[in-house]
Amino acid sequence: MQVVIIGSGHAGFTAVNTFLKHGEDLDITMITEDPYPFYPRPVIYKVILGEKPENVIRYPKKWYSDNNINLVLNKKVFNIKSVDNCILTEDGSKYPYDKLLITTGSKPFIPPIPGIHDGPVYCLRSINDALDIREKAINCETKKATILGGGLLSVELAKALSDIEISPTIIDRSPYLLRKQLDGEGGHFFNKVLDKSLDTRFLFNSTCQKIKRNGEKITMEIKDVIGVSEYKCEFLLNATGIQNDNTLASKAGLDLGKYAINVDSYMNTSMKNIFAAGDAVDIGSFPGSKFGIIPTAIDQARVAAQNILGKRIQYHGTVPWTTLRVAGINLTSMGNVILESGVEEKGLIVDFEKGIYRKLFFKDQKLRGVILIGTRENLRLLKELTLKKASISDVKNEINLT
Numbered sequence: 001m002q003v004v005i006i007g008s009g010h011a012g013f014t015a016v017n018t019f020l021k022h023g024e025d026l027d028i029t030m031i032t033e034d035p036y037p038f039y040p041r042p043v044i045y046k047v048i049l050g051e052k053p054e055n056v057i058r059y060p061k062k063w064y065s066d067n068n069i070n071l072v073l074n075k076k077v078f079n080i081k082s083v084d085n086c087i088l089t090e091d092g093s094k095y096p097y098d099k100l101l102i103t104t105g106s107k108p109f110i111p112p113i114p115g116i117h118d119g120p121v122y123c124l125r126s127i128n129d130a131l132d133i134r135e136k137a138i139n140c141e142t143k144k145a146t147i148l149g150g151g152l153l154s155v156e157l158a159k160a161l162s163d164i165e166i167s168p169t170i171i172d173r174s175p176y177l178l179r180k181q182l183d184g185e186g187g188h189f190f191n192k193v194l195d196k197s198l199d200t201r202f203l204f205n206s207t208c209q210k211i212k213r214n215g216e217k218i219t220m221e222i223k224d225v226i227g228v229s230e231y232k233c234e235f236l237l238n239a240t241g242i243q244n245d246n247t248l249a250s251k252a253g254l255d256l257g258k259y260a261i262n263v264d265s266y267m268n269t270s271m272k273n274i275f276a277a278g279d280a281v282d283i284g285s286f287p288g289s290k291f292g293i294i295p296t297a298i299d300q301a302r303v304a305a306q307n308i309l310g311k312r313i314q315y316h317g318t319v320p321w322t323t324l325r326v327a328g329i330n331l332t333s334m335g336n337v338i339l340e341s342g343v344e345e346k347g348l349i350v351d352f353e354k355g356i357y358r359k360l361f362f363k364d365q366k367l368r369g370v371i372l373i374g375t376r377e378n379l380r381l382l383k384e385l386t387l388k389k390a391s392i393s394d395v396k397n398e399i400n401l402t
Protein backbone atom coordinates (compact mmCIF):
# COMPACT_ATOMS: atom_id res chain seq x y z
CA MET A 1 0.00 0.00 0.00
CA GLN A 2 1.29 3.46 -0.92
CA VAL A 3 0.95 5.88 1.98
CA VAL A 4 1.79 9.56 1.60
CA ILE A 5 2.13 11.86 4.61
CA ILE A 6 2.11 15.61 4.06
CA GLY A 7 4.09 17.26 6.86
CA SER A 8 7.00 16.12 9.01
CA GLY A 9 6.03 17.64 12.35
CA HIS A 10 4.91 15.91 15.55
CA ALA A 11 1.86 14.32 13.92
CA GLY A 12 3.63 13.21 10.72
CA PHE A 13 6.57 11.78 12.63
CA THR A 14 4.32 9.93 15.09
CA ALA A 15 2.45 8.42 12.14
CA VAL A 16 5.72 7.23 10.59
CA ASN A 17 6.68 5.52 13.85
CA THR A 18 3.25 3.92 14.13
CA PHE A 19 3.53 2.59 10.57
CA LEU A 20 6.98 1.17 11.32
CA LYS A 21 5.63 -0.52 14.44
CA HIS A 22 2.35 -1.93 13.10
CA GLY A 23 2.51 -1.88 9.30
CA GLU A 24 3.74 -4.37 6.72
CA ASP A 25 4.46 -3.96 3.00
CA LEU A 26 4.05 -0.22 3.15
CA ASP A 27 5.52 2.19 0.67
CA ILE A 28 5.79 5.37 2.79
CA THR A 29 6.52 8.84 1.42
CA MET A 30 6.76 11.82 3.76
CA ILE A 31 6.74 15.23 2.07
CA THR A 32 7.46 18.51 3.81
CA GLU A 33 8.11 22.06 2.77
CA ASP A 34 10.63 22.27 5.61
CA PRO A 35 14.27 21.82 4.53
CA TYR A 36 14.93 19.76 7.69
CA PRO A 37 13.54 16.39 8.80
CA PHE A 38 11.46 16.21 11.99
CA TYR A 39 12.55 18.25 15.00
CA PRO A 40 10.56 18.86 18.19
CA ARG A 41 9.37 22.45 18.03
CA PRO A 42 9.88 23.18 21.77
CA VAL A 43 13.67 22.87 21.31
CA ILE A 44 14.12 25.32 18.44
CA TYR A 45 14.82 28.16 20.86
CA LYS A 46 18.24 26.50 21.16
CA VAL A 47 18.94 27.59 17.57
CA ILE A 48 18.37 31.19 18.71
CA LEU A 49 21.08 30.55 21.30
CA GLY A 50 23.47 29.38 18.56
CA GLU A 51 22.87 25.62 18.43
CA LYS A 52 23.34 24.16 14.95
CA PRO A 53 20.09 22.98 13.26
CA GLU A 54 21.44 19.43 12.87
CA ASN A 55 21.69 19.21 16.67
CA VAL A 56 17.95 19.68 17.18
CA ILE A 57 16.87 17.29 14.44
CA ARG A 58 15.56 14.10 16.02
CA TYR A 59 16.82 11.63 13.38
CA PRO A 60 19.14 12.31 10.42
CA LYS A 61 18.10 11.64 6.82
CA LYS A 62 19.88 8.26 6.98
CA TRP A 63 17.37 7.03 9.57
CA TYR A 64 14.58 7.52 7.03
CA SER A 65 16.42 5.72 4.21
CA ASP A 66 17.42 2.90 6.60
CA ASN A 67 13.72 2.46 7.37
CA ASN A 68 12.70 2.61 3.70
CA ILE A 69 10.90 5.90 4.09
CA ASN A 70 11.02 8.19 1.12
CA LEU A 71 11.62 11.56 2.82
CA VAL A 72 11.02 14.50 0.49
CA LEU A 73 12.24 17.80 1.95
CA ASN A 74 11.77 21.37 0.78
CA LYS A 75 8.72 20.69 -1.37
CA LYS A 76 5.39 22.41 -0.86
CA VAL A 77 2.28 20.42 -1.72
CA PHE A 78 -0.09 22.72 -3.56
CA ASN A 79 -2.86 20.39 -4.65
CA ILE A 80 -4.52 17.09 -3.81
CA LYS A 81 -6.18 15.39 -6.78
CA SER A 82 -8.47 13.05 -4.91
CA VAL A 83 -10.08 11.77 -8.14
CA ASP A 84 -6.67 10.53 -9.34
CA ASN A 85 -5.40 9.62 -5.82
CA CYS A 86 -2.29 11.78 -6.11
CA ILE A 87 -0.79 14.98 -4.76
CA LEU A 88 1.10 17.67 -6.65
CA THR A 89 4.00 19.72 -5.38
CA GLU A 90 4.92 23.24 -6.48
CA ASP A 91 7.87 22.02 -8.56
CA GLY A 92 5.52 19.94 -10.71
CA SER A 93 6.17 16.54 -9.10
CA LYS A 94 3.33 14.09 -8.65
CA TYR A 95 3.03 11.51 -5.83
CA PRO A 96 0.37 8.80 -6.05
CA TYR A 97 -1.22 7.40 -2.90
CA ASP A 98 -3.61 4.70 -1.78
CA LYS A 99 -4.01 6.47 1.56
CA LEU A 100 -3.10 10.07 2.33
CA LEU A 101 -2.44 11.58 5.76
CA ILE A 102 -2.52 15.38 6.06
CA THR A 103 -0.45 16.73 8.97
CA THR A 104 0.23 20.24 7.71
CA GLY A 105 -0.01 21.82 11.17
CA SER A 106 -0.71 25.49 11.73
CA LYS A 107 1.06 28.79 11.19
CA PRO A 108 1.59 31.91 13.29
CA PHE A 109 -1.38 34.21 13.62
CA ILE A 110 -0.49 37.77 12.67
CA PRO A 111 -2.90 40.22 14.31
CA PRO A 112 -4.53 42.69 11.93
CA ILE A 113 -2.72 45.74 13.29
CA PRO A 114 -2.44 48.57 10.75
CA GLY A 115 1.21 48.77 9.56
CA ILE A 116 2.24 45.33 10.81
CA HIS A 117 3.00 44.06 7.30
CA ASP A 118 5.07 47.11 6.27
CA GLY A 119 8.28 45.43 7.45
CA PRO A 120 9.56 42.27 9.09
CA VAL A 121 7.73 40.81 12.07
CA TYR A 122 9.59 37.82 13.47
CA CYS A 123 7.62 34.70 14.44
CA LEU A 124 9.00 31.44 15.83
CA ARG A 125 7.62 28.29 14.20
CA SER A 126 10.53 26.58 12.44
CA ILE A 127 14.30 26.20 12.52
CA ASN A 128 14.56 28.77 9.73
CA ASP A 129 12.55 31.25 11.81
CA ALA A 130 14.93 30.66 14.73
CA LEU A 131 17.92 31.32 12.44
CA ASP A 132 16.33 34.59 11.24
CA ILE A 133 15.64 35.67 14.84
CA ARG A 134 19.23 34.92 15.82
CA GLU A 135 20.60 36.92 12.93
CA LYS A 136 18.41 39.91 13.73
CA ALA A 137 19.32 39.66 17.43
CA ILE A 138 23.04 39.68 16.66
CA ASN A 139 22.64 42.80 14.49
CA CYS A 140 20.21 44.57 16.79
CA GLU A 141 21.84 47.86 17.83
CA THR A 142 19.60 48.71 20.78
CA LYS A 143 19.85 45.17 22.20
CA LYS A 144 16.15 45.37 22.94
CA ALA A 145 13.24 43.37 21.56
CA THR A 146 9.48 43.64 21.82
CA ILE A 147 7.29 40.55 21.85
CA LEU A 148 3.59 40.79 21.08
CA GLY A 149 1.64 38.20 23.08
CA GLY A 150 2.06 36.72 26.53
CA GLY A 151 1.68 32.97 25.98
CA LEU A 152 4.05 30.02 26.26
CA LEU A 153 5.95 30.93 23.13
CA SER A 154 6.51 34.52 24.31
CA VAL A 155 7.96 33.33 27.59
CA GLU A 156 10.27 30.90 25.77
CA LEU A 157 11.30 33.67 23.35
CA ALA A 158 11.93 36.13 26.19
CA LYS A 159 14.15 33.59 27.92
CA ALA A 160 16.12 32.78 24.74
CA LEU A 161 16.61 36.47 23.88
CA SER A 162 17.71 37.32 27.44
CA ASP A 163 20.28 34.53 27.20
CA ILE A 164 21.87 36.26 24.21
CA GLU A 165 21.90 39.66 25.91
CA ILE A 166 18.76 41.11 24.32
CA SER A 167 16.31 42.72 26.78
CA PRO A 168 12.76 41.72 25.92
CA THR A 169 9.51 43.53 26.63
CA ILE A 170 6.33 41.47 26.47
CA ILE A 171 3.13 43.29 25.51
CA ASP A 172 -0.14 41.52 26.22
CA ARG A 173 -3.76 42.57 26.51
CA SER A 174 -4.20 40.23 29.51
CA PRO A 175 -3.34 41.13 33.10
CA TYR A 176 -0.91 38.21 33.39
CA LEU A 177 1.10 35.67 31.37
CA LEU A 178 -0.03 32.25 30.11
CA ARG A 179 -3.79 32.89 30.10
CA LYS A 180 -4.42 29.46 28.56
CA GLN A 181 -2.42 27.54 31.16
CA LEU A 182 -2.96 29.50 34.39
CA ASP A 183 -5.80 30.94 36.43
CA GLY A 184 -5.56 34.58 37.54
CA GLU A 185 -3.98 33.81 40.91
CA GLY A 186 -1.46 31.40 39.36
CA GLY A 187 -0.73 33.89 36.58
CA HIS A 188 0.12 36.71 39.00
CA PHE A 189 2.22 34.29 41.05
CA PHE A 190 4.12 33.18 37.92
CA ASN A 191 4.75 36.83 36.92
CA LYS A 192 6.27 37.53 40.32
CA VAL A 193 8.60 34.53 40.34
CA LEU A 194 9.56 35.14 36.71
CA ASP A 195 10.32 38.77 37.52
CA LYS A 196 12.98 37.59 39.98
CA SER A 197 14.78 35.39 37.44
CA LEU A 198 14.25 36.95 34.01
CA ASP A 199 15.22 40.44 32.90
CA THR A 200 11.97 41.12 31.07
CA ARG A 201 9.64 44.11 31.07
CA PHE A 202 5.93 43.41 30.95
CA LEU A 203 3.24 45.72 29.57
CA PHE A 204 0.01 44.05 30.66
CA ASN A 205 -3.54 45.14 29.84
CA SER A 206 -2.00 46.71 26.76
CA THR A 207 -2.93 46.45 23.09
CA CYS A 208 -0.91 47.52 20.09
CA GLN A 209 -3.20 49.57 17.84
CA LYS A 210 -0.89 50.77 15.10
CA ILE A 211 2.66 50.26 13.86
CA LYS A 212 4.65 52.91 12.02
CA ARG A 213 8.05 52.26 10.50
CA ASN A 214 10.88 54.53 9.55
CA GLY A 215 13.61 52.31 8.18
CA GLU A 216 14.71 50.10 11.07
CA LYS A 217 12.86 52.23 13.61
CA ILE A 218 9.42 51.08 14.71
CA THR A 219 6.90 53.18 16.63
CA MET A 220 3.99 51.34 18.17
CA GLU A 221 0.80 52.92 19.42
CA ILE A 222 -0.04 51.18 22.69
CA LYS A 223 -3.39 51.47 24.42
CA ASP A 224 -3.60 50.61 28.11
CA VAL A 225 -5.90 51.49 31.02
CA ILE A 226 -4.42 55.01 31.24
CA GLY A 227 -4.67 55.90 27.56
CA VAL A 228 -2.70 55.73 24.32
CA SER A 229 1.07 56.20 24.23
CA GLU A 230 3.91 55.69 21.79
CA TYR A 231 6.41 52.93 22.25
CA LYS A 232 9.57 52.69 20.15
CA CYS A 233 11.47 49.55 19.22
CA GLU A 234 13.77 48.11 16.58
CA PHE A 235 13.16 44.37 16.84
CA LEU A 236 9.53 43.22 16.82
CA LEU A 237 8.45 39.63 17.42
CA ASN A 238 4.95 38.26 17.22
CA ALA A 239 3.71 35.38 19.36
CA THR A 240 0.00 36.11 19.52
CA GLY A 241 -1.20 32.63 18.60
CA ILE A 242 -1.63 30.26 15.70
CA GLN A 243 -4.08 29.78 12.88
CA ASN A 244 -4.78 27.27 10.15
CA ASP A 245 -4.02 27.61 6.50
CA ASN A 246 -6.86 25.70 4.86
CA THR A 247 -5.94 26.53 1.25
CA LEU A 248 -4.81 22.99 0.40
CA ALA A 249 -7.75 21.28 2.10
CA SER A 250 -10.36 23.52 0.53
CA LYS A 251 -8.78 23.22 -2.93
CA ALA A 252 -9.06 19.44 -2.49
CA GLY A 253 -12.74 19.79 -1.63
CA LEU A 254 -12.39 18.47 1.94
CA ASP A 255 -15.05 19.46 4.47
CA LEU A 256 -13.83 22.13 6.86
CA GLY A 257 -14.98 22.79 10.41
CA LYS A 258 -15.02 26.26 11.98
CA TYR A 259 -11.23 26.54 11.84
CA ALA A 260 -9.66 23.53 10.15
CA ILE A 261 -10.18 20.13 8.51
CA ASN A 262 -13.22 18.17 9.68
CA VAL A 263 -12.55 14.56 10.68
CA ASP A 264 -14.61 11.83 12.29
CA SER A 265 -13.45 9.93 15.38
CA TYR A 266 -11.34 7.67 13.11
CA MET A 267 -9.45 10.76 11.93
CA ASN A 268 -10.95 10.23 8.51
CA THR A 269 -11.75 13.38 6.52
CA SER A 270 -14.80 13.72 4.31
CA MET A 271 -12.92 11.64 1.70
CA LYS A 272 -12.49 7.91 2.26
CA ASN A 273 -8.76 7.60 1.57
CA ILE A 274 -7.71 10.86 3.17
CA PHE A 275 -6.98 11.17 6.91
CA ALA A 276 -5.75 14.14 8.93
CA ALA A 277 -4.14 14.68 12.35
CA GLY A 278 -2.55 17.35 14.52
CA ASP A 279 -2.91 21.12 14.33
CA ALA A 280 -4.45 20.78 10.84
CA VAL A 281 -7.57 19.17 12.34
CA ASP A 282 -10.61 21.03 13.65
CA ILE A 283 -10.84 20.23 17.34
CA GLY A 284 -14.50 21.30 17.55
CA SER A 285 -15.85 17.74 17.49
CA PHE A 286 -13.67 16.65 20.43
CA PRO A 287 -14.82 18.65 23.49
CA GLY A 288 -12.22 19.07 26.25
CA SER A 289 -9.29 18.68 23.84
CA LYS A 290 -7.02 21.57 23.03
CA PHE A 291 -5.85 22.68 19.61
CA GLY A 292 -2.19 23.48 18.97
CA ILE A 293 -0.44 21.20 21.42
CA ILE A 294 1.85 18.20 20.99
CA PRO A 295 -0.17 15.64 23.02
CA THR A 296 -3.20 16.20 20.75
CA ALA A 297 -1.06 15.84 17.59
CA ILE A 298 0.52 12.62 18.86
CA ASP A 299 -2.74 10.98 20.00
CA GLN A 300 -4.52 11.83 16.76
CA ALA A 301 -1.63 10.67 14.55
CA ARG A 302 -1.46 7.29 16.32
CA VAL A 303 -5.18 6.78 15.73
CA ALA A 304 -5.05 7.99 12.11
CA ALA A 305 -2.08 5.76 11.23
CA GLN A 306 -3.69 2.66 12.70
CA ASN A 307 -6.93 3.32 10.86
CA ILE A 308 -4.96 3.75 7.63
CA LEU A 309 -3.65 0.26 8.35
CA GLY A 310 -7.22 -1.01 8.44
CA LYS A 311 -7.85 -1.06 12.18
CA ARG A 312 -10.96 0.59 13.60
CA ILE A 313 -9.67 2.76 16.43
CA GLN A 314 -11.47 5.83 17.66
CA TYR A 315 -9.99 9.05 18.98
CA HIS A 316 -11.70 10.16 22.18
CA GLY A 317 -9.91 13.46 22.77
CA THR A 318 -6.76 14.45 24.63
CA VAL A 319 -6.42 15.90 28.09
CA PRO A 320 -4.32 19.04 27.59
CA TRP A 321 -0.96 18.78 29.23
CA THR A 322 1.88 21.31 29.33
CA THR A 323 5.11 21.10 31.28
CA LEU A 324 7.93 23.50 30.78
CA ARG A 325 10.97 24.75 32.57
CA VAL A 326 11.59 28.36 31.86
CA ALA A 327 14.13 30.58 33.56
CA GLY A 328 14.65 27.75 36.02
CA ILE A 329 10.97 27.55 36.95
CA ASN A 330 9.02 24.32 36.52
CA LEU A 331 5.49 24.86 35.33
CA THR A 332 2.78 22.25 34.72
CA SER A 333 -0.77 22.88 33.61
CA MET A 334 -3.00 19.94 32.84
CA GLY A 335 -6.64 19.40 32.13
CA ASN A 336 -9.06 22.27 32.32
CA VAL A 337 -7.96 25.09 34.61
CA ILE A 338 -10.56 27.66 33.65
CA LEU A 339 -12.61 28.95 36.52
CA GLU A 340 -16.18 28.77 35.35
CA SER A 341 -19.46 28.22 37.18
CA GLY A 342 -19.53 25.01 39.20
CA VAL A 343 -15.74 24.72 39.39
CA GLU A 344 -14.22 24.40 42.87
CA GLU A 345 -10.58 25.14 43.71
CA LYS A 346 -8.90 22.95 46.29
CA GLY A 347 -5.48 22.00 47.66
CA LEU A 348 -4.09 25.52 47.23
CA ILE A 349 -0.45 26.03 48.18
CA VAL A 350 1.13 29.48 47.71
CA ASP A 351 4.70 29.85 48.93
CA PHE A 352 6.51 32.90 47.52
CA GLU A 353 9.69 32.15 49.45
CA LYS A 354 10.08 28.76 47.79
CA GLY A 355 8.39 29.84 44.57
CA ILE A 356 5.76 27.10 44.84
CA TYR A 357 2.12 27.32 43.73
CA ARG A 358 -0.35 24.44 43.50
CA LYS A 359 -4.05 24.39 42.74
CA LEU A 360 -6.47 21.57 41.89
CA PHE A 361 -9.74 22.20 40.02
CA PHE A 362 -12.84 20.07 40.58
CA LYS A 363 -16.18 20.05 38.81
CA ASP A 364 -19.10 17.81 39.83
CA GLN A 365 -16.78 16.38 42.53
CA LYS A 366 -14.31 15.17 39.87
CA LEU A 367 -10.73 16.32 39.31
CA ARG A 368 -10.59 18.20 35.99
CA GLY A 369 -7.33 20.20 36.16
CA VAL A 370 -4.12 20.94 38.04
CA ILE A 371 -1.59 23.78 38.08
CA LEU A 372 1.87 23.29 39.56
CA ILE A 373 4.49 26.04 39.61
CA GLY A 374 7.95 25.55 41.07
CA THR A 375 7.27 21.93 42.02
CA ARG A 376 6.87 18.54 40.41
CA GLU A 377 5.72 16.82 43.57
CA ASN A 378 3.20 14.07 42.77
CA LEU A 379 3.28 15.08 39.11
CA ARG A 380 2.80 11.59 37.70
CA LEU A 381 0.11 10.74 40.21
CA LEU A 382 -1.75 13.98 39.54
CA LYS A 383 -1.61 13.31 35.80
CA GLU A 384 -3.13 9.85 36.30
CA LEU A 385 -5.84 11.25 38.59
CA THR A 386 -6.67 14.04 36.12
CA LEU A 387 -6.79 11.62 33.19
CA LYS A 388 -9.26 9.36 34.95
CA LYS A 389 -11.24 12.31 36.36
CA ALA A 390 -10.80 10.95 39.89
CA SER A 391 -13.40 11.80 42.55
CA ILE A 392 -12.54 14.18 45.39
CA SER A 393 -12.46 11.30 47.87
CA ASP A 394 -10.04 9.29 45.68
CA VAL A 395 -7.80 12.35 45.34
CA LYS A 396 -7.92 12.95 49.11
CA ASN A 397 -6.77 9.38 49.67
CA GLU A 398 -3.61 10.09 47.69
CA ILE A 399 -2.89 13.81 48.15
CA ASN A 400 -3.15 16.14 51.11
CA LEU A 401 -5.65 18.79 50.06
CA THR A 402 -5.66 20.87 53.25
Ligand SMILES: Cc1cc2nc3c(=O)[nH]c(=O)nc-3n(C[C@H](O)[C@H](O)[C@H](O)COP(=O)(O)OP(=O)(O)OC[C@H]3O[C@@H](n4cnc5c(N)ncnc54)[C@H](O)[C@@H]3O)c2cc1C
Binds near residue numbers: 008077278280291321
Ligand atom coordinates in the same frame (compact mmCIF):
# COMPACT_ATOMS: atom_id res chain seq x y z
C1 LIG B 1 8.52 27.12 19.36
C2 LIG B 1 7.36 26.24 19.69
C3 LIG B 1 7.29 25.64 20.94
C4 LIG B 1 6.22 24.81 21.25
N1 LIG B 1 6.19 24.23 22.49
C5 LIG B 1 5.19 23.39 22.79
C6 LIG B 1 5.16 22.73 24.06
O1 LIG B 1 6.02 22.93 24.92
N2 LIG B 1 4.14 21.86 24.32
C7 LIG B 1 3.17 21.60 23.38
O2 LIG B 1 2.28 20.79 23.65
N3 LIG B 1 3.16 22.23 22.18
C8 LIG B 1 4.15 23.10 21.86
N4 LIG B 1 4.14 23.73 20.63
C9 LIG B 1 3.07 23.44 19.66
C10 LIG B 1 3.39 22.16 18.91
O3 LIG B 1 4.69 22.24 18.38
C11 LIG B 1 2.37 21.89 17.81
O4 LIG B 1 1.11 21.69 18.39
C12 LIG B 1 2.77 20.65 17.01
O5 LIG B 1 3.98 20.90 16.33
C13 LIG B 1 1.69 20.25 16.01
O6 LIG B 1 2.17 19.18 15.25
P1 LIG B 1 1.70 18.98 13.74
O7 LIG B 1 2.47 17.79 13.23
O8 LIG B 1 0.24 18.97 13.65
O9 LIG B 1 2.17 20.29 12.97
P2 LIG B 1 3.62 20.85 12.74
O10 LIG B 1 4.57 20.36 13.76
O11 LIG B 1 3.46 22.32 12.56
O12 LIG B 1 4.06 20.22 11.35
C14 LIG B 1 3.47 20.62 10.13
C15 LIG B 1 4.32 20.10 8.99
O13 LIG B 1 3.64 20.28 7.77
C16 LIG B 1 4.53 20.85 6.80
N5 LIG B 1 3.69 21.53 5.80
C17 LIG B 1 2.70 22.45 6.02
N6 LIG B 1 2.10 22.77 4.86
C18 LIG B 1 2.72 22.04 3.89
C19 LIG B 1 2.54 21.93 2.49
N7 LIG B 1 1.60 22.60 1.82
N8 LIG B 1 3.37 21.11 1.80
C20 LIG B 1 4.34 20.38 2.44
N9 LIG B 1 4.54 20.45 3.78
C21 LIG B 1 3.73 21.27 4.49
C22 LIG B 1 5.45 21.72 7.64
O14 LIG B 1 6.65 22.01 6.98
C23 LIG B 1 5.66 20.79 8.85
O15 LIG B 1 6.63 19.82 8.54
C24 LIG B 1 5.19 24.59 20.29
C25 LIG B 1 5.25 25.21 19.05
C26 LIG B 1 6.33 26.03 18.74
C27 LIG B 1 6.38 26.69 17.39
